[in-house]
Amino acid sequence: MARMNExxxxxxxxxxxxxxxxxxxxYKETHPEADIIKMGIGDVTLPLPEACIKAFHEAVDEMARAETFKGYGPEQGYPFLREAIAEGDYRSRGVEIDAEEIFISDGAKSDTANFQDLFSSDAKIAIQDPVYPVYIDTNVMAGRTGVFRNGRYEGVVYLPCVxxxxFLPDPPKEKVDVVYLCYPNNPTGAVAPRDYLALWVEYARRHDAIILFDGAYEAFxxxxxxxxxxxxxxxAREVAVEFRSFSKTAGFTGTRCAYTVVPKECRVKDGEGRFHSLHDLWFRRQSTKFNGVSYPVQRAAAAVYTPEGQAQVHANIAYYMENARIFREALLGLGYACTGGENSPYIWVETGTDSWEFFQILLERAQVVCTPGAGFGKSxxxxxxxxxxxxxxxxxxAARRISTVFSGATP
Amino acid sequence: MARMNExxxxxxxxxxxxxxxxxxxxYKETHPEADIIKMGIGDVTLPLPEACIKAFHEAVDEMARAETFKGYGPEQGYPFLREAIAEGDYRSRGVEIDAEEIFISDGAKSDTANFQDLFSSDAKIAIQDPVYPVYIDTNVMAGRTGVFRNGRYEGVVYLPCVxxxxFLPDPPKEKVDVVYLCYPNNPTGAVAPRDYLALWVEYARRHDAIILFDGAYEAFxxxxxxxxxxxxxxxAREVAVEFRSFSKTAGFTGTRCAYTVVPKECRVKDGEGRFHSLHDLWFRRQSTKFNGVSYPVQRAAAAVYTPEGQAQVHANIAYYMENARIFREALLGLGYACTGGENSPYIWVETGTDSWEFFQILLERAQVVCTPGAGFGKSxxxxxxxxxxxxxxxxxxAARRISTVFSGATP
Structure with missing residues (x-):
């Protein structure tokens, strides 16, 4: 019988x-009247910006006429979107990134999951803990780890964020080949100051490591x-790959568009010490395994970079960040230590108790749902x-409820 | 330095x-006046069916209002589309496939590329020759082959389609673990009679092999x-996975939607001989590495199964098949042996000469572009x-030109 990938x-x-x-x-079954508020989920609630909707409709209309119909597009994305990103997200902020270094995809999840395809199966991986599970799970599937024991996969270098x-762990003493970093961090909400990122770039250059930098929340x-x-x-251009997404920035969680930057200077080596371009390898991977993002979706994403699109996206982000401020103040008012919520949509709260226990108490007393930190890793x-x-x-x-229920005493 | 996947x-x-x-x-540079007709490319030219356009617009409008906005959807696709496929493509034709066995994706290219993730790295692979390059290239990347020598990758069982x-090669004498079959075939246009497919199902059951069946062109x-x-x-339910696509059927090459059927009976085994569900493994793979297809795209695809959608899709297919008939008759009239073009959009023509040489002659004498067969494999x-x-x-x-240019003498 065909053997599985064990x-x-x-x-x-x-x-x-x-x-x-x-x-x-x-809980609902025993309390059918309860009005439960879900504060745990990382999915957007505001609709797509009007500029995106308009461009989306226009592109669908293009698909309706033979003269403007679009069949297969370039696997790495249309130049109109790659150019808009290079200008809007990089060059206009003083960072030199060429449109050719940008690869459009259907999600930062896909890209952060697939990028490890390019490395040898014995590459040494470092990840933060707690962490977005995709980084580690995909390396487990590829055979770069040992078994799971005491809350950790053997063979992986964990960087506790505590x-x-x-929540800014130092680079490890040992040499690793690939490091996953995420800032603003999911789940801790921590942000990385310039000198902290510089430490990592210096580490990567010294050890010839590659940094896989997940910047999905940069807009916050x-x-x-x-x-x-x-x-x-x-x-950083020699040692870092950057993942970005329209999911949280522009509400694309259900529309699906993201991009990855692979600078032309990034290199890896083969067993005989010869250098190979990571950009060329990613292009080979993507053109072999992927057929590009839906054309109307790419048009909708490009509208983010119009003046109207920018104004609407900024308004959405401001709305979520005001949510964060309100809830964070309620938590601080109760005496909790909080990270995030200022430059990040996530608030990471030290409960002082078992995180599932806190989850249960919060659900029962305030009918508010959070995400237990233990689910993101041991730390x-x-x-x-x-x-x-x-x-x-x-x-x-939710802020009112926790302030009332927990007032005077943390649970 | 980080080592590459060699x-x-x-x-x-x-x-x-x-x-x-x-x-x-x-050729264009030296003949700027030439009116070149590209008959080589497998990309559709007709616009999306009206029913799909209408559903696409409606779903974009849902994304514009908070009350109807859709964030993250199920990784394996929305039930409305999985149900429509199970009913429209299977149950209505007397084939029992459950909606839960259907996984929606952004393309049959992605799925046929990614499915090999589930098998052990030493799984023995059989592929047809000539072949859609994705099947073999992705297995090369995963390390299941040796080097390329004399037009073939070592360690792979090739099935010449001649x-x-x-163009219906027998199952091999030896045992293999995974077989890629594509019917109607790309590039040969051959179709598989019932008794031929039964041979393969019997082979797979006897050798505990899995058939990866690419049915992207079934609508033809x-x-x-x-x-x-x-x-x-x-x-077949115990041994076959089937890949389908809306690309050629409904003109989705630039819109991106496809699906894969993994019956719950399909099993693989681990090193200790225990059985594991291929369906569960694919779900684990997809939910870890993929975030589902764009919601408006899934709505557009579901419209294929409405009465209007079916009528429009059938009209598009009839249009392409009339193209195939016209061109095939011109070729037959010149005395060429042709496969395909009757139940398949591709016509495979025996040129009797080197395929790149024929390409060049056809370009120069008739300004018609074909795809040289050697590009799909040695056979x-x-x-x-x-x-x-x-x-x-x-x-x-193009038919007129070749009939005139080659009349009386094959080139």
Whole structure:
């Protein structure tokens, strides 16, 4: 019988969101009248910006006429979108990125999952803990880890993000080949100052490592001192790949568009020490395994870079960040230590208790749902994540409830 | 320095379509007045069906209002589309496929490329020759082959599709783990009779092999005796995965939607002989590495199954098949042996000469572009592929030209 990829057997079941759903449903059954507010989910609630809707419709109309119909597009995306990104997200901010270095895709999840295809199966990987599970799970599937034991996969270098290091772990002492970094961080909400990113670029250059930098939440950075791209750090073009998404920025979680920047200077080597362009390898991977993003979706994404699109996107982000401020103040008022919520849509809260226990108490006393930090990794224990992606009235109501219920005493 | 996946180095450059473009451009430079007709490309020319356009617009409007906005959808696709496919493409034709066995994706290219993720790295692969390059290239990248030598990758079982076997190669004598089959075939245009598919199902059951069946062109089958799905063969549910696409059927090459059927009975085993569900593994793979297809695109695809959608899709297919008939008759009139063009949009023509030489003669004498068969594999030498995806007037003009130029003497 055909043999399976046995590395899949090492995967621990991704029970986090299904366990949350199960517990919420159990509570609902015994409390059918309860008005439950979900503050745990990282999905947007505001509709697509009007500029995107307009461009989307226009492109659908192009698909309706033979003269303007579009068949197969370039696997790496249409030049109109790659140019708009290079100008709007990089050159206009003083960062030199060429349109040819940008690859359009259907999601930062796909790209952060697939990029490891390019590395040898024995590449040494470092990831942060707590972490977005895709980075680690895809490396498990590819056989770059040992088994899961005591909350960790063997053979992986974990970088604990904890209050003691302000959620900014130092580069490891040992040499690794590939490092996954995410800032503004999911789930901790921490942001990376310039000198912190510079430490990593220096580490990567010294050890010939590649940094896979997930910047899916960069649009939420409001502090002008915080870099929005790893390429703001000198020397990063040789060692860093950057992942970006329209999901949270422009509400594309259900529309699906993202991009990855692979500078032409990024190199890896083969077993005989010869250099190879990571850009060429990613192009080969994408052109072999992917057929590009839907044309109307690419037109909708390009509208983000029009003046109207920019104004609408900024308004949406401001709305979510006001949600974050409201909820964060309620938490601070109760005496909780919080990270994030200022330059990030996530608020990471130290509960001082088992994170599932806190989840349960919060659900039962306030009918508010959070995400237990333990679900993101061992170092997430003792924390929960709240998300600012919600309607204002729900956030205000959730803030009122926790302030009343927990007033005077943290649970 | 981070080490690369060295299996990428084994890949031969995919020069086929770039070489065609280069030769066409060279010809254009010296013959700027030439009216060149491209009969080689497998991309549709008719616009999206009206029913799809209407549903597409409506879904974009849903994305414009908070009350109807859709964020993250299920990774495996929305139930409305999976149900429509199960009913429209299977149950209504007497084939039992459950909606839960259908996974929606952005393309059959992605799915046929990614499915090999589920098998062990030493799985023995069989592919047809000539072949759609994605099947073999993705297995090369995954390390399941040796080096490329004399037109073949070592370690792969090739199944030559040649006139001697009516382009229907027998299952190999040896045991393989995974077989890629494509019918109606790209590039040969051959279709698989029921008893031929039954041979393969029997082989797969006997050797515990998995058949990866690419049915991207099934909608072009008009002969009621030819199975449109591998699941019409008893016993296939235990051993076959089927890939389908809206690309050629409904003109989605630039809109991007496809699906893969993984029956719940399909199993693989681990090193200790325990069985695992291929359906569960594919779900794990897709939910970890993919975030689903754009919601408006899924709505557009579902409209294919409305009465209007069906009528419009059938009209488009009839248009392309009339193109195929016209061009095929011109070729037959010149004395060429042709496969395909009756239940398939591709016509595979035995040229009797080197396929690049024929390409060049056809370009220079008739200003018609074909695809040299050698580009699809060693057994494609001596053949060229013509595609029916074009506008009627171009096909008629190309047919006229070859009939005039080659009349009385094959080139």
């Amino acid at each position: 590395h899949f057997l090492k995967l621990t079941s991704s029970y986090l969101f299904s366990e949350i759903a199960k517990r919420v449903n159990t 209050p003691e290091n302000d 950075i409001r502090d002008p001192e915080i870099p929005r791209s790893i390429y703001e750090i000198p020397g 997430g224990e003792g924390f929960v994540r709240f998300s600012a992606f919600n309607f204002r009235e729900h956030v205000e109501e | 299996h990428f180095l084994k890949l031969t450059s995919s020069y086929l379509f770039s070489e065609i473009a280069k030769r066409v451009n060279t 006139p001697e076997n009516d 089958i008009r002969d009621p005796e030819i199975p449109r799905s591998i699941y019409e063969i008893p016993g 494609g030498e001596g053949f060229v592929r013509f595609s029916a995806f074009n506008f009627r007037e171009h096909v008629e003009e």
